[in-house]
Amino acid sequence: MSRPKVAFFDFTCCEGCQIEFTNYGDVAFLELLKHVDVVEFREAMSEKTTDPIDIALVEGSFTREADRAKLESVRERAKIVIAYGQCATTAGINALKNHQNDYKEFVYGDDAGQANLASQKALPISAAIKVDYMAYGCPVNKYEVLQIIAHLLHGKEPVIPNYPVCVECKRRETVCRYDEADHCMGQVARAGCTAPCPAEGIPCEACRGFVDQPNIRALEKVLVERAGFSQKRAAEKALMFTANSLEATQ
Amino acid sequence: MTASFIKNSDFAAFLTAMMKAAPVYGPVAKRSRFAFARLEAPEELRLDYDVTILPPKKLFFPPAQDLLRFDSDGFEAALEPEEKILFGVHFYDVKAIDQTDLLFAERNCDINYIAHRQTTTIVASNVQTVSKRAFFATVGADVPAKGHDAALTSIDDGYVFEPLTARGEALLKFGRFAPATEAQCRGADKVNADVLAECPEKLEHGTAAIATKVRAAFKDEELWSQLAADCFSCGSCNTVCPTCYCFDVQDTWHVDQTSGKRTRYWDACLTEDFAKISLGEGATENFRDERGERFRHRLMRKAVYLNPKLGGPACVGCGRCSAACTADIADPTRIINQIMAS
Numbered sequence: 001m002s003r004p005k006v007a008f009f010d011f012t013c014c015e016g017c018q019i020e021f022t023n024y025g026d027v028a029f030l031e032l033l034k035h036v037d038v039v040e041f042r043e044a045m046s047e048k049t050t051d052p053i054d055i056a057l058v059e060g061s062f063t064r065e066a067d068r069a070k071l072e073s074v075r076e077r078a079k080i081v082i083a084y085g086q087c088a089t090t091a092g093i094n095a096l097k098n099h100q101n102d103y104k105e106f107v108y109g110d111d112a113g114q115a116n117l118a119s120q121k122a123l124p125i126s127a128a129i130k131v132d133y134m135a136y137g138c139p140v141n142k143y144e145v146l147q148i149i150a151h152l153l154h155g156k157e158p159v160i161p162n163y164p165v166c167v168e169c170k171r172r173e174t175v176c177r178y179d180e181a182d183h184c185m186g187q188v189a190r191a192g193c194t195a196p197c198p199a200e201g202i203p204c205e206a207c208r209g210f211v212d213q214p215n216i217r218a219l220e221k222v223l224v225e226r227a228g229f230s231q232k233r234a235a236e237k238a239l240m241f242t243a244n245s246l247e248a249t250q
Numbered sequence: 251m252t253a254s255f256i257k258n259s260d261f262a263a264f265l266t267a268m269m270k271a272a273p274v275y276g277p278v279a280k281r282s283r284f285a286f287a288r289l290e291a292p293e294e295l296r297l298d299y300d301v302t303i304l305p306p307k308k309l310f311f312p313p314a315q316d317l318l319r320f321d322s323d324g325f326e327a328a329l330e331p332e333e334k335i336l337f338g339v340h341f342y343d344v345k346a347i348d349q350t351d352l353l354f355a356e357r358n359c360d361i362n363y364i365a366h367r368q369t370t371t372i373v374a375s376n377v378q379t380v381s382k383r384a385f386f387a388t389v390g391a392d393v394p395a396k397g398h399d400a401a402l403t404s405i406d407d408g409y410v411f412e413p414l415t416a417r418g419e420a421l422l423k424f425g426r427f428a429p430a431t432e433a434q435c436r437g438a439d440k441v442n443a444d445v446l447a448e449c450p451e452k453l454e455h456g457t458a459a460i461a462t463k464v465r466a467a468f469k470d471e472e473l474w475s476q477l478a479a480d481c482f483s484c485g486s487c488n489t490v491c492p493t494c495y496c497f498d499v500q501d502t503w504h505v506d507q508t509s510g511k512r513t514r515y516w517d518a519c520l521t522e523d524f525a526k527i528s529l530g531e532g533a534t535e536n537f538r539d540e541r542g543e544r545f546r547h548r549l550m551r552k553a554v555y556l557n558p559k560l561g562g563p564a565c566v567g568c569g570r571c572s573a574a575c576t577a578d579i580a581d582p583t584r585i586i587n588q589i590m591a592s
């Protein structure tokens with residue numbers, strides 16, 4: 001693929017993953033622009049396009065039926081659609097609301113009744129359109145994004161890990177959180193981030209979602225037996241970034 | 251070669267002199283655990299360590315190792331071996347290094363391992379603290395620890411240092427050594443023999459009996475799926491194992507899209523996609539799709555398959571897998587003793 005047209009689109013999200021794309025540093029970013037033609041990217045330019053595009057990076061969750069048409073038009077125009085960031089791949093943090101009913105009052109207070117705040121269940125964009133590749137993470141790992149793009153430029157399948165964070169955590173010889181009377185979800189979390197959190201002494205919260213076949217039952221057992229969680233806390237622990245995938249596994 | 255003795259009071263000076271001559275890697279504290287790392291000061295060395303998180307094999311076979319660099323003109327090897335001293339290796343890890351030495355050298359010799367190995371002088375040290383899950387006394391008990399250059403044993407007021415190769419002997423010049431007395435040598439032998447009784451875990455049977463019965467259990471699918479019921483397929487039991495040697499190779503491009511590098515990473519057969527292969531035209535197959543199959547594969551590799559080649563099991567009883575498995579189902583003694591008792 002030579003100098004593909006790349007466009008960003010955002011739905012329900014914080015746009016932090018798009019900001020990550022501007023964080024490569026001037027030299028690398030300008031070099032990258034020699035290889036991709038960014039035609040729509042509202043974080044950094046005002047131009048917009050209705051032309052066909054090669055790679056669409058779609059950020060954010062699908063939370064309003066009204067967005068379906070816009071997503072479909074992106075799909076129609078794009079050769080490749082990449083779900084960009086955790087809101088897009090699994091609905092990420094947005095999906096937390098799928099398990100609450102008072103979130104609107106809690107978040108918006110007196111304004112909770114405004115019509116524009118109405119939304120449906122938070123879903124990954126794959127609930128509305130076909131997605132070709134996933135760039136996981138809250139936020140995305142910008143170096144992984146660069147490799148996904150590089151693989152596509154070279155006509156190769158991007159390599160996206162389907163092994164747990166423990167693999168990367170052990171490779172860097174981090175002391176396991178469970179050896180320090182803490183908890184962790186690295187055993188079910190999808191790797192690809194290089195396991196920075198346990199290395200800093202912080203449990204992995206599975207911000208890239210789960211591996212394809214997470215052993216959630218075993219996770220709950222380990223959280224109860226080794227980390228001293230109550231059964232309820234153990235069962236709810238995995239909700240933060242992975243509420244939808246958790247439902248799918250049960 | 252005859253053994254020498256160095257007093258505790260001369261030991262730091264010995265280390266310092268060695269460190270001036272070459273980088274010295276030894277066990278150091280890492281939060282609540284230990285890890286092999288380059289010594290910056292002699293007092294960092296913790297010969298009282300129980301077991302390190304990762305085995306010392308990481309110095310020859312790093313978790314991520316660049317194999318080559320490429321650009322539009324071609325490629326070049328990334329290999330840059332350094333002369334170094336690996337100091338304070340427990341005998342079970344010496345045995346494991348001896349195994350990987352053989353496995354990486356046979357047939358298609360792996361220069362990326364061998365070059366690092368050949369530039370390393372290995373000094374073993376006695377086990378001063380036994381880790382909570384160790385069973386090194388009862389696994390492959392008749393397999394000798396060999397391949398190292400010298401052995402160091404802490405006795406009352408100093409260390410007995412036994413050079414085993416010319417490289418080991420060359421280290422004598424860095425310290426104030428005296429010939430070890432017969433009593434000191436006997437003391438060292440006793441220290442190394444006594445520690446074997448301290449292992450908290452043990453195998454109840456010998457290598458051959460275990461290999462026969464574990465192999466016979468191959469088809470017992472229910473057994474393996476029960477054993478693996480809590481398995482996360484996280485691969486930690488592989489990644490911490492001193493005798494595991496599988497790797498995956500990936501290319502990364504630099505942002506210019508013409509230059510880049512080829513890197514190999516430790517792989518782990520317990521992970522879901524380890525045995526996923528291409529059938530061509532986009533089709534794939536995973537020939538160890540079930541957790542139980544993957545769990546069984548590791549045990550077969552450790553207790554059965556490699557025995558003829560290695561002359562003993564591909565497990566040295568370090569207990570790292572037992573401790574690293576958060577579900578606590580990886581302990582080879584529990585699995586093997588259960589099978590043997592059935």
Ligand code: SF4
Binds near residue numbers: 167175176185195576
């Ligand atoms: S700290 Fe977490 S990610 Fe690391 S090995 Fe332990 S459980 Fe796995």
Ligand code: SF4
Binds near residue numbers: 189194195208
């Ligand atoms: S370690 Fe876990 S929480 Fe941290 S970046 Fe990786 S996946 Fe996210």
Ligand code: SF4
Binds near residue numbers: 482486487488
């Ligand atoms: S046996 Fe334990 S360490 Fe090994 S893959 Fe399963 S859960 Fe991970």
Ligand code: SF4
Binds near residue numbers: 492567570571
């Ligand atoms: S299988 Fe476990 S006990 Fe045996 S050598 Fe490997 S990590 Fe150590």
Ligand code: SF4
Binds near residue numbers: 493552
């Ligand atoms: S097949 Fe599995 S057990 Fe054997 S060396 Fe490879 S990763 Fe280790």
